[in-house]
Amino acid sequence: MNRSELLVIGGVAAGMSAASRARRADPRLSITVLEKSRDVSYSACGLPWLAAGKLAARDLVVHDADFFRQKREIDVRTGVEAREIELGRRLVRGVETETGREQTFHFDRLVIATGARVAWPTIERLPHMFSANTLASVGALDVCIRQTNARQAVVLGGGYIGLETADALRTRGLSVTVLQRAERILRPFDDEITSRVEHTMTARGISLRKGSAAVAVNDSEVVSDAGRHPAQLVVVATGMRPDTDLAETASLTLGPTGAIAVDDRMRTSEPSIFAAGDCAESRHLVTGRAVWLPLGTTANKQGRVAGENAAGLSGHARFPGVAGTMVTEICGLECARTGLSEREAEAFSLRTRSVGIEQYTHASYLGAGKVFAKLTAERGSGRLLGAQMAGPGAGKRIDVAATAITARMTVEELSQLDLSYHPAVAPVWEALLVAAHEIMKQV
Template sequence: MGKKIVIIGGVAAGPKAAVRVKRLMQDAEVTLVDQDSLISYGGCGIPYYVSGDVADEKELRSTSFHMLRDEFFFEKAKGVRTLTSTRAIAIDRTNKTVTVENVQSGEQGKLEYDQLLLATGSQPVILPIPGNSLDGVFTISDLHKAIEIKERIAKGQVGKAVIIGGGAIGLEMAEAFTDLWGVETTVVEFMDQLLPKAVGWTMATILTKHLREKNVEVFLGEAAEEILGEDGRVVGLKTSKRTIEADLIVMAAGVRPRAQLAVEAGLHVIPNGGIVVNERMQTSDPAIFAAGDCVEIVHLLTGKRFCAPFGSLANKEGRVAADNMAGIPSTFKGGVGSFIMKAFDISIGAVGLTLKAALAEGFDADVSLTSPSDRAHFFPGQDIVCFEMVFDRRSRRVLGLQGVGPMNDALSARLDAAAVALANSATIEDFSNIEMCYAPPFSAAIDAINAAGYVAENLCDGRMRQIGMADFYSWMDDYSSQPDWQVLDVRHPKQADPLVEALGEQIWMSLPYEQVRDRYEELPDDRTLIIFCNAGSRSYEIQVFLDSVGRKNTLVLPGGYNVIRRMGASWLP
């Protein structure tokens, strides 16, 4: 018999490592332990199971060839001894044993290991507010919870739901509740925008508008203060601003690494954080590896450790751990935080840092906001994707890319290319020259990702001066804050006129793009002109021209009407 390998945790990293290490060392005795009865499931698929897109929870735990990944599958097909409903309760590093306990019988036993993998995952944050243990309060922590939620909805027990937390899981659940089941759903987010860690305010505002159009109520900047109950069951949520009726509440306020076992074993763990591993996924004990949501990985842009609880990374980390347990010196160098989600008819996603995060990290950061077509603008079905590309002005390194697009793979294509580029320390100029495959049904001759690079170059080199979208919105709410500002709309009068009429020429004036070279002297020169078009490119061109004739008091509104239309505004006619 070969090495004894014990793997604790059976969702993503654990099973991946188990089958890989078994393939690499067929003589190894590989034991997979999980406290749950259901293992090896696609946790990210839970919202689609709840929505009904995925009819049966078994689909989430089946292979692509429709075989159920239960303990028998792992034993028979994979040669991996699999102990479900078995909790690991202690690690004895000296004697290299793990004490396990059957969660039904309470029976205990010891598993010997030569090498151990901790793949204990993450656990949802439970907000310490009154009522948090009432019947009807859920976290999305495992498949059982998902099954129970779906059953309640299917039985008609849920007319109104509240999601606490505007992160990905919460929003995916909101869609599931609303779209198929018609549950009146409200999302309550403590921060002043949705997805605060992933995207900037502009992208988040587009998302908020879309959710509201799809009948999801969204309250931002509101703290959940108390969960209200009657007879032990949830009836509502009291926030810092209002009370919301609810038959069901999902706490989706983030996850934390499940690292207690590692802490108790004396391994190096970040306080209140994840297990520390090296590039080989080895913990501070060389015989113990860790992978998946329970570890902290290196952020390739900041060099700092961070938690990246994604099933995709868990699989990669699990595979690298398995390789190293089998003597193959594989490495996992870190991540750039690739993220994407579906929200009804749109996609929203990100890689790298937001502007806010980049500034907080001390970068000399700025952002290019663009709104190009996702494919040739003459191709039927083309749509707009809005992008924010964050870069460092000093080093010209690209730090992040966030975007919102239609519900297809156009956004993910750009994020994926960007992820590879970021991991290779790409500069703005590198982005300008990324060789996206081109044909009109798939992309534009100047691809969105290149265009983002172009704009960033122009900003970095001082050829383009812009106004931030948030500043523009502030001013539109209160003109007196900048009494000498005026919008110069260079779009066709058919597009500009409704705004000129609604807001008055002192706020919004029109001069078509192609007439500016002949008529620029008509423009006022005693105020700051905010140049406005559909996407920002005509505005930039006009700014450059006006600079050349000495009219330098202009700012471009990047992204233009394409972005504003998607964000919405009370002043839009």
């Protein structure tokens, strides 16, 4: 009896989660992973610490390829880029990135985990320009700083990747300017949060130019519509796009977001092909609509579900969707969100009420600081639609709102939750509860 062949394209978060989960589900399965870079299974979310020079590239690697080969019997092929799916013959054609030599791989089931790539602006690529989203690129950025003694950097893009990288370079002593094409930074957050981030960034010395995009780059400066910015180093963080090139070779259906459409079993439009991670869509638990929210934790969860289902002929693992939870920390300010922002809710024509409050993180007599919390609820029903927080502990505190949103709680139900209290840990009325009490007066 031949062993079934599972082929996984992409070896970072979603791909290696899928492969590992498939191995646990079926010890007999033949599993091959193709990864175009030299690196598998690393923490992309940890790249800012590499940019800051605080970690070495190898510190971010959870397991190397040999681990997967030896401990999990997964045939990991690094340096192989998949180029085309030939559906009829159940083949994937790839090339060795160093030699250009073609290779073909048979599959019974396929998991596409090709991730996302930077939406590079229409400017020349020069050797001192680095994207902030791969281990290879940020590793090269780190080497550049060590070898060239760069003192000035320009970061293109004011999303969380751009801002975390800008902060990392700042802690390394570089003078940093962020150019953000839009008039707002950190799109997933409302103004109450972004204004706090801007204040914190500029107080730490980062120069932020909103409504300003690069028009040209040369060895010593970035030219924007706002002027000239000296830079021996340029970080390109101008947004991400799902990498769907491979999926399109098999005419897999893309969703309204431009990412690969999947069902809750992570199946694409072709039943034997699954997709997971930054190349795939998710269902949003509040709106029920397809969304594209490329985040490491979602990639791991989707990969796990795709791997379990791809391993079995009839897997039952389900990925119910995302609440839209995310955390970023910029210049020491922890910002977290879940559900819909007020802007997002209004874009969905939901009738909303929002409140923002500040509350101590724990007992004021122990010298506690304050955390800001904003809630958005549906008028009439009082249903909790979203929460945003900024300040100490925002990341773990937002999880209560993520759980409440998943359970479709109202703000009244949120206000009555029996949350932990201890003078060193939390106030009697946790920030989310104070905000819930406030918003109840309005919905």
